[in-house]
Amino acid sequence: MEKIADIIIVGGGISGVTCAQTVNELNPDVTVILITASPLIKTVVNFKQVTERIESFQVEEKNKSYLEVSCINIEVIDDVVTEIQSENHILFTENGMKMKYKKLCLCTGGRPKVISEYNPYVLGIRDTESVQEFQKRLKNAKRIVVVGNGGIATELVYEIEGCEVIWAIKDKSIANTFVDAGAAQFFLPSINKDKTKTHEPLKRHKYTITDEETANRTINGGALGPDWSLNLTMVGLKQDSHKVHIEYNVEVNKILTAAEMLSSECDKWPVYIELSNGKVYGSDVIVSATGVIPNSQQLHTDKPFDIGEDGGIKVNDKMETNIMDIYGAGDICSANWKPSKHWLQMRLWSQARQMGCYAAKSMLADLDNEEITLDFCFELFTHMTKFFNYKVILLGKFNGQNLGENQEILLRMTEGVEYIKLILQDSRLQGAILIGETDLEETFENLILNETDLTLFKDQLLNPGIDIEDFFD
Numbered sequence: 001m002e003k004i005a006d007i008i009i010v011g012g013g014i015s016g017v018t019c020a021q022t023v024n025e026l027n028p029d030v031t032v033i034l035i036t037a038s039p040l041i042k043t044v045v046n047f048k049q050v051t052e053r054i055e056s057f058q059v060e061e062k063n064k065s066y067l068e069v070s071c072i073n074i075e076v077i078d079d080v081v082t083e084i085q086s087e088n089h090i091l092f093t094e095n096g097m098k099m100k101y102k103k104l105c106l107c108t109g110g111r112p113k114v115i116s117e118y119n120p121y122v123l124g125i126r127d128t129e130s131v132q133e134f135q136k137r138l139k140n141a142k143r144i145v146v147v148g149n150g151g152i153a154t155e156l157v158y159e160i161e162g163c164e165v166i167w168a169i170k171d172k173s174i175a176n177t178f179v180d181a182g183a184a185q186f187f188l189p190s191i192n193k194d195k196t197k198t199h200e201p202l203k204r205h206k207y208t209i210t211d212e213e214t215a216n217r218t219i220n221g222g223a224l225g226p227d228w229s230l231n232l233t234m235v236g237l238k239q240d241s242h243k244v245h246i247e248y249n250v251e252v253n254k255i256l257t258a259a260e261m262l263s264s265e266c267d268k269w270p271v272y273i274e275l276s277n278g279k280v281y282g283s284d285v286i287v288s289a290t291g292v293i294p295n296s297q298q299l300h301t302d303k304p305f306d307i308g309e310d311g312g313i314k315v316n317d318k319m320e321t322n323i324m325d326i327y328g329a330g331d332i333c334s335a336n337w338k339p340s341k342h343w344l345q346m347r348l349w350s351q352a353r354q355m356g357c358y359a360a361k362s363m364l365a366d367l368d369n370e371e372i373t374l375d376f377c378f379e380l381f382t383h384m385t386k387f388f389n390y391k392v393i394l395l396g397k398f399n400g401q402n403l404g405e406n407q408e409i410l411l412r413m414t415e416g417v418e419y420i421k422l423i424l425q426d427s428r429l430q431g432a433i434l435i436g437e438t439d440l441e442e443t444f445e446n447l448i449l450n451e452t453d454l455t456l457f458k459d460q461l462l463n464p465g466i467d468i469e470d471f472f473d
């Protein structure tokens with residue numbers, strides 16, 4: 001069967017869906033086909049602009065008909081794109097479809113980078129199905145090992161109950177991808193604290209994928225969103241509520257099956273992990289929360305894509321790849337423009353949304369022969385999330401990324417309440433980590449964006465006795 005559309009978008013995750021919705025909002029006369037390998041698509045709900053640049057929202061899974069009903073120019077097709085002939089502007093799918101486009105946007109996301117990928121006791125977490133599988137395994141587990149020190153690991157070790165957790169990290173402090181050692185120290189008391197968590201029923205309607213739908217899938221569904229671990233039951237077999245042991249500064253040497261273990265321990269656990277400090281832990285399951293690999297190599301194309309160091313398809317400041325009329329957005333792409341002073345790429349939900357939206361604007365502008373300039377959302381890095389039940393806001397070069405020498409650090413911490421770290425260079429604010437209900441995000445966002453000279457004020461910036469908002473009014 002043959003189809004034709006002005007714009008074809010591949011991927012039903014947040015970048016692809018936002019891209020399609022933005023085309024619909026800006027020009028409903030442009031025809032769009034969204035092809036997705038997953039029967040459910042991800043949509044943004046409860047979007048709030050917390051400050052001018054900080055966004056908060058939730059992700060909801062919807063049936064594909066949701067988009068078709070709400071957007072008259074969009075057709076959603078559940079299929080897998082296998083080949084692109086860019087010269088002819090044609091793509092082919094697993095179900096034998098041939099489609100012609102004027103503009104193509106790849107939003108095919110990534111997959112978990114899993115240590116020991118084919119070991120059945122080692123799991124990666126990405127989509128609804130992988131979380132369901134993890135929950136199933138956890139139900140009968142007495143001990144699990146979590147490897148990795150980023151977003152997933154940090155959230156998992158806090159959420160898991162009724163199971164001993166060994167957390168193996170390469171670094172000397174926890175949550176290293178997001179926060180510094182000081183903030184990690186601030187979080188530490190929360191790790192083994194009893195939680196008074198209420199498993200509130202989900203207010204939003206949830207679609208579940210049936211076994212039949214999952215059965216022949218070769219490609220994972222959309223990545224989970226900010227609230228993925230809330231309201232999920234992550235409970236193991238044991239009575240004690242929460243017990244996390246952290247192994248710092250270690251890498252994984254080997255993963256061994258029970259049969260490969262020669263000691264007397266050999267039949268206690270289904271799988272063993274040997275760490276670089278020589279310790280061996282038996283476990284029921286190992287979670288490899290070790291990052292994302294962009295799905296950049298899985299499509300056959302007549303020309304090769306330029307690939308970035310992180311494995312993503314390089315895109316320029318119009319979200320264009322090196323192949324004519326093919327764009328990219330979200331986790332699949334690697335931002336290959338000169339970033340503004342206070343922005344950096346991280347594979348986050350907010351950036352997937354922003355890139356999807358901007359790719360739509362860029363494709364429409366090109367179809368109309370108009371010029372477009374980089375969206376202002378790429379001026380300042382912002383991220384709002386929750387770790388260990390604390391609100392966490394990251395601004396600008398929050399970890400001093402690539403700032404070089406002469407960084408000045410200002411800190412304020414009240415145990416169990418707040419942790420604030422400001423990074424200055426040449427008396428100008430470059431980045432901030434705000435943990436707790438600090439209420440300072442708007443002020444610091446403005447100070448970074450305006451590049452305000454703080455020479456005269458920096459000693460007072462974190463003085464709790466001064467209302468800093470009034471100060472800069």
Ligand SMILES: Cc1cc2nc3c(=O)[nH]c(=O)nc-3n(C[C@H](O)[C@H](O)[C@H](O)COP(=O)(O)OP(=O)(O)OC[C@H]3O[C@@H](n4cnc5c(N)ncnc54)[C@H](O)[C@@H]3O)c2cc1C
Binds near residue numbers: 224
């Ligand atoms: C467990 C977990 C928790 C997270 N929590 C947060 C968080 O708290 N905050 C935050 O900001 N970010 C979070 N993230 C990251 C965030 O979810 C991702 O950055 C974002 O969702 C990426 O969106 P995407 O649309 O680019 O890709 P994806 O969501 O991966 O979507 C890709 C889509 O493409 C489809 N696809 C792939 N190949 C093909 C093909 N060949 N043909 C057709 N379709 C195809 C897939 O089925 C899927 O629908 C989390 C990620 C995970 C895994």
Ligand SMILES: NC(=O)C1=CN([C@@H]2O[C@H](COP(=O)(O)OP(=O)(O)OC[C@H]3O[C@@H](n4cnc5c(N)ncnc54)[C@H](OP(=O)(O)O)[C@@H]3O)[C@@H](O)[C@H]2O)C=CC1
Binds near residue numbers: 152251386
């Ligand atoms: N609240 C939030 O904002 C959340 C965001 N996410 C996002 O979802 C995506 C997936 O999360 P996640 O998998 O945690 O990825 P992250 O990129 O956040 O973290 C990966 C971690 O694994 C470490 N690592 C990589 N390879 C190995 C290895 N072989 N052995 C041991 N450790 C290793 C990395 O260390 P190093 O950096 O040194 O390589 C890093 O600490 C990310 O884009 C993340 O940003 C996920 C959950 C929550």
